[in-house]
Amino acid sequence: MTDLPLLTATSLSYAYGRRMACQDVDLEIWPGEVVAIVGESGSGKSTLLGCLSGRLRPDRGHVAYRDRDGAVLDVWAEPEARRRLLMRTDWGMVHQNPRDGLRLRVSAGGNVGERLMAVGARHYGDIRQAAQAWLERVEIDPARVDDLPLAFSGGMQQRLQIARVLVSNPRLVFMDEPTGGLDVSVQARLLDLIRGLSRDLGLSALVVTHDLAVARLLAHRIVVMRGGGIVEHGLTDRVLDDPHHPYTQLLVSSVLPA
Amino acid sequence: MTSMLRLVDVSKSFVLHNQGGIVLRVLDRLSLEVRAQECVALVGPSGIGKSTILRIAHGNYAPDSGRVIVAADGRATDIAAAPPRRILALRRDTLGHVSQFLRVIPRVPSIEVVAEAARDAGATPAEARARAEAMLARVGIPERLWPLSPTTFSGGEQQRINIARVFVVPYPVLLLDEPTASLDAENRRIVVGLVREARLRGAAILGIFHDPEAREAVATSEIDCTAVLRAA
Numbered sequence: 001m002t003d004l005p006l007l008t009a010t011s012l013s014y015a016y017g018r019r020m021a022c023q024d025v026d027l028e029i030w031p032g033e034v035v036a037i038v039g040e041s042g043s044g045k046s047t048l049l050g051c052l053s054g055r056l057r058p059d060r061g062h063v064a065y066r067d068r069d070g071a072v073l074d075v076w077a078e079p080e081a082r083r084r085l086l087m088r089t090d091w092g093m094v095h096q097n098p099r100d101g102l103r104l105r106v107s108a109g110g111n112v113g114e115r116l117m118a119v120g121a122r123h124y125g126d127i128r129q130a131a132q133a134w135l136e137r138v139e140i141d142p143a144r145v146d147d148l149p150l151a152f153s154g155g156m157q158q159r160l161q162i163a164r165v166l167v168s169n170p171r172l173v174f175m176d177e178p179t180g181g182l183d184v185s186v187q188a189r190l191l192d193l194i195r196g197l198s199r200d201l202g203l204s205a206l207v208v209t210h211d212l213a214v215a216r217l218l219a220h221r222i223v224v225m226r227g228g229g230i231v232e233h234g235l236t237d238r239v240l241d242d243p244h245h246p247y248t249q250l251l252v253s254s255v256l257p258a
Numbered sequence: 259m260t261s262m263l264r265l266v267d268v269s270k271s272f273v274l275h276n277q278g279g280i281v282l283r284v285l286d287r288l289s290l291e292v293r294a295q296e297c298v299a300l301v302g303p304s305g306i307g308k309s310t311i312l313r314i315a316h317g318n319y320a321p322d323s324g325r326v327i328v329a330a331d332g333r334a335t336d337i338a339a340a341p342p343r344r345i346l347a348l349r350r351d352t353l354g355h356v357s358q359f360l361r362v363i364p365r366v367p368s369i370e371v372v373a374e375a376a377r378d379a380g381a382t383p384a385e386a387r388a389r390a391e392a393m394l395a396r397v398g399i400p401e402r403l404w405p406l407s408p409t410t411f412s413g414g415e416q417q418r419i420n421i422a423r424v425f426v427v428p429y430p431v432l433l434l435d436e437p438t439a440s441l442d443a444e445n446r447r448i449v450v451g452l453v454r455e456a457r458l459r460g461a462a463i464l465g466i467f468h469d470p471e472a473r474e475a476v477a478t479s480e481i482d483c484t485a486v487l488r489a490a
Contacts, residue, residue, distance in 0.1 A: 030343060033343070048280055075462060184364070185364075185365065188363050188364040188365040188366075189365060191363050192363050192365070192366055195363070197379075199378070216361065217361070217362075217363050220342060220343075221342050234320075235318075235342040235344060235345055235346070237318050238317065238318055238319070238320055238342075240317065241313070241318055242272075242313075242318065242319040242320055243271075244320070245275075246275035246276060249274070249275050249276055250275075250276050253276065
């Protein structure tokens with residue numbers, strides 16, 4: 001981890017009509033860092049994720065991103081085309097519903113290969129091989145490379161979506177409840193995969209989750225949101241084992257032991 | 259000898275907001291120091307706050323006030339004030355903590371759980387694996403269990419995985435919360451050997467050892483927490 005943040009959000013606010021979904025949020029993400037955003041439904045987690053990931057233009061505030069050359073971009077001041085390029089190359093988004101992140105009329109291999117082509121890959125054999133290798137890493141039988149996503153179960157679609165995002169080596173991935181619909185065994189494999197990428201390749205990730213056990217095993221830091229604001233943040237095990245805010249204490253003490 | 263870990267006027271209370279705002283005062287201006295080649299044992303009845311001291315030293319609990327100074331590479335860091343990234347960096351190469359819980363991602367083989375700690379501290383993958391194998395053998399985990407996840411192991415085996423993944427790295431500071439709990443006599447002897455070796459190579463050790471024999475064998479001094487913590 002270097003001493004400069006990869007992404008810096010300053011005073012981000014977003015309102016749906018008169019209801020503030022996200023208010024004056026400051027957040028930094030460093031290279032190689034996995035940050036979990038936890039909180040109840042309606043706390044503003046997904047809205048914040050949208051504003052940070054280039055999907056929801058905030059009403060106020062800035063998102064600054066440090067690119068591969070060390071230049072800092074003011075994400076929401078850049079032209080639309082530049083922002084789209086960033087989202088296709090340096091960033092990746094894993095949606096809660098895999099159908100939002102997949103092209104349903106394109107084969108599994110095509111879904112994974114498309115992101116590679118977006119960053120310049122042209123050789124068909126290489127793309128197909130890379131796609132199959134990634135299917136294997138997320139525990140999908142590579143023999144199903146030509147099947148359509150609709151022929152897959154929900155859990156497999158989610159894994160396919162994750163393969164599609166990770167294949168192009170993004171520097172920062174945004175994940176909205178990535179392990180929500182997965183069998184626990186597959187969930188464990190994915191946690192290990194994401195952690196390995198963060199450790200070995202310096203991948204940064206911002207993960208919205210309501211699962212504190214996932215947050216504990218995956219994240220370096222936790223941000224607790226409530227009512228559109230951050231009520232507590234810090235080192236993951238510090239926030240979970242020594243929560244200070246009444247809401248964090250409630251959240252931590254409400255988890256049913258397995 | 260150099261001071262490696264120093265707690266200065268550390269106070270800690272817990273406010274239980276959802277239980278009528280009860281305040282539990284655990285530490286009141288506690289100070290202690292552990293130098294290189296020292297093994298300081300915290301003694302006193304359970305529930306008095308011994309583990310709290312270790313957790314504060316590890317950055318797991320945030321003290322209300324006071325400083326927690328860890329020396330690493332000629333640089334002193336106040337854990338109580340350091341950003342999370344700095345604490346994580348110290349945990350990778352300076353601060354080893356044997357807790358009473360084994361928290362790992364399910365399905366990850368034991369050998370990798372142990373090797374990962376060595377890799378985090380800077381070893382190459384091959385080196386980390388070799389060291390992990392040697393350490394698992396040392397704590398008596400049979401080779402046929404190495405490819406299996408420790409989540410399915412017995413309490414004593416899990417405890418030994420916990421120990422292996424800390425002692426696989428030559429941390430300058432070790433925090434040991436009952437490292438010999440749930441171990442049989444033979445394995446206790448192995449752990450006592452590891453702790454003594456760590457101390458002799460220069461580690462500063464702060465620990466809780468309920469087993470008097472083990473404590474006798476490793477500690478160079480004791481702090482009676484009944485006296486220190488009663489004030490709180």
